Amino acid sequence: xxxxxxxxxRRAHIIDAxxxxxxxxxxxxxxxxxxAIGAGVSVRLVQYYFDTKxxxxxxxxxRLAVRMGERVRRRVGERVGAAGSSTAPxxxxxxxxxxxxxxxxxxxxxxxxxxxxxxxxLSVTDPALAGQRFLAAPDEMEAFxxxxxxxAREAGDTDPRMDARQEAVVLLAASAGLGLSVLLGQRTxxxxxxxxxxxxxxxxxxxR
Amino acid sequence: xxxxxxxxxRRAHIIDAxxxxxxxxxxxxxxxxxxAIGAGVSVRLVQYYFDTKxxxxxxxxxRLAVRMGERVRRRVGERVGAAGSSTAPxxxxxxxxxxxxxxxxxxxxxxxxxxxxxxxxLSVTDPALAGQRFLAAPDEMEAFxxxxxxxAREAGDTDPRMDARQEAVVLLAASAGLGLSVLLGQRTxxxxxxxxxxxxxxxxxxxR
DNA sequence: CACTTGATGGTATGTTTGTACCATAAAAGA
DNA sequence: TCTTTTATGGTACAAACATACCATCAAGTG
Numbered sequence: 001x002x003x004x005x006x007x008x009x010r011r012a013h014i015i016d017a018x019x020x021x022x023x024x025x026x027x028x029x030x031x032x033x034x035x036a037i038g039a040g041v042s043v044r045l046v047q048y049y050f051d052t053k054x055x056x057x058x059x060x061x062x063r064l065a066v067r068m069g070e071r072v073r074r075r076v077g078e079r080v081g082a083a084g085s086s087t088a089p090x091x092x093x094x095x096x097x098x099x100x101x102x103x104x105x106x107x108x109x110x111x112x113x114x115x116x117x118x119x120x121x122l123s124v125t126d127p128a129l130a131g132q133r134f135l136a137a138p139d140e141m142e143a144f145x146x147x148x149x150x151x152a153r154e155a156g157d158t159d160p161r162m163d164a165r166q167e168a169v170v171l172l173a174a175s176a177g178l179g180l181s182v183l184l185g186q187r188t189x190x191x192x193x194x195x196x197x198x199x200x201x202x203x204x205x206x207x208r
Numbered sequence: 209x210x211x212x213x214x215x216x217x218r219r220a221h222i223i224d225a226x227x228x229x230x231x232x233x234x235x236x237x238x239x240x241x242x243x244a245i246g247a248g249v250s251v252r253l254v255q256y257y258f259d260t261k262x263x264x265x266x267x268x269x270x271r272l273a274v275r276m277g278e279r280v281r282r283r284v285g286e287r288v289g290a291a292g293s294s295t296a297p298x299x300x301x302x303x304x305x306x307x308x309x310x311x312x313x314x315x316x317x318x319x320x321x322x323x324x325x326x327x328x329x330l331s332v333t334d335p336a337l338a339g340q341r342f343l344a345a346p347d348e349m350e351a352f353x354x355x356x357x358x359x360a361r362e363a364g365d366t367d368p369r370m371d372a373r374q375e376a377v378v379l380l381a382a383s384a385g386l387g388l389s390v391l392l393g394q395r396t397x398x399x400x401x402x403x404x405x406x407x408x409x410x411x412x413x414x415x416r
Numbered sequence: 417c418a419c420t421t422g423a424t425g426g427t428a429t430g431t432t433t434g435t436a437c438c439a440t441a442a443a444a445g446a
Numbered sequence: 447t448c449t450t451t452t453a454t455g456g457t458a459c460a461a462a463c464a465t466a467c468c469a470t471c472a473a474g475t476g
Binding site for chain 4: 004041
């Protein structure tokens, strides 16, 4: 046999080229050739590792979904660590961290969220993409928020009449909407961040 | 001359075919041929009325933007009328009407919002679509909401410490996010509506 | 009645796309 | 050493696309 290459690494390299292409020219403009050029390989190689274009798109989407989970978990982890290893983090800080993940700040997160959104919209009309793992991440986050909000309410940090489930739905929708408006260039990331903080300030009473 | 046709009507007819095609197969899959077939005319006719595909897409987008304005204004008008011709409508009802416009209920509004969203996302990467009237409608709505919220606060219907501008931003983002989640099939229209109502219930005190 | 002009159909063309096919170098196993 | 398998390149091909071109019919105008 020849070089005996690490397949997963090669696939990841090609997928990254696809994501770059999708972010700069749009997911609809992604072509086997443009991906190959972006990855610095021949079209034949892309075929070799992904057989068909549809499978390439599928694989890229799965990678995005995995990354989304990692991103959110990392954000939460940072907050947990920042509060010191012994103290439990305040629910408000954890919730803020999760919500702010949806706001694209640097170029890297902008790219990520743009392509993620392109996929989400595409999945509505494309049967091959439909019913994919797009729903898992949001559902997971919703359950997580409900738990945090419930804890906060029982600790007396919010209005006792607050409905944790409804509030989680609204928070998630607001952060998604704010992130989208930043992508569309309607708002700056700072404005979106300020809006999230304002809203959380109204939701949470000062502890004690 | 021949039949002497109403150009605007013909153009509207073709654009409607484009919107249907975009809603069912995705904006990226829209082709001169599919539009022509959908409109029941020859490809040559589409060329005749819109010259190039880019101009066709542009014209359809403009039509969407105009419709969006009409939709919102109609919603507000309904609320104003429902309260009786002499009484001023309660800000809460007006705000609710505006926000619920973003939630797709029947098939017609689902089609409309889906294509609108497809255009919005496309405009991020497509230079021909960039910097278009997408921003006008949201800005207008934001100003409108700020005015309503300010009036409500001054009438004592909300917490006096409420920041009308920040609150408007959050409300707009939440309704956009909820509408999107309905399009993506994550939530039902009823759930989204309930979330909007819940949030407004917390924002507005009962008048008096 | 001739003629111009608006509205339409059909077809040709050049380009781009995804994919299939053919070839080959190189390493490992017999 | 011969053969099989892995990784790669190049090219060919049919389909689809946007667009340009050529033709025709009908309705008003002179």
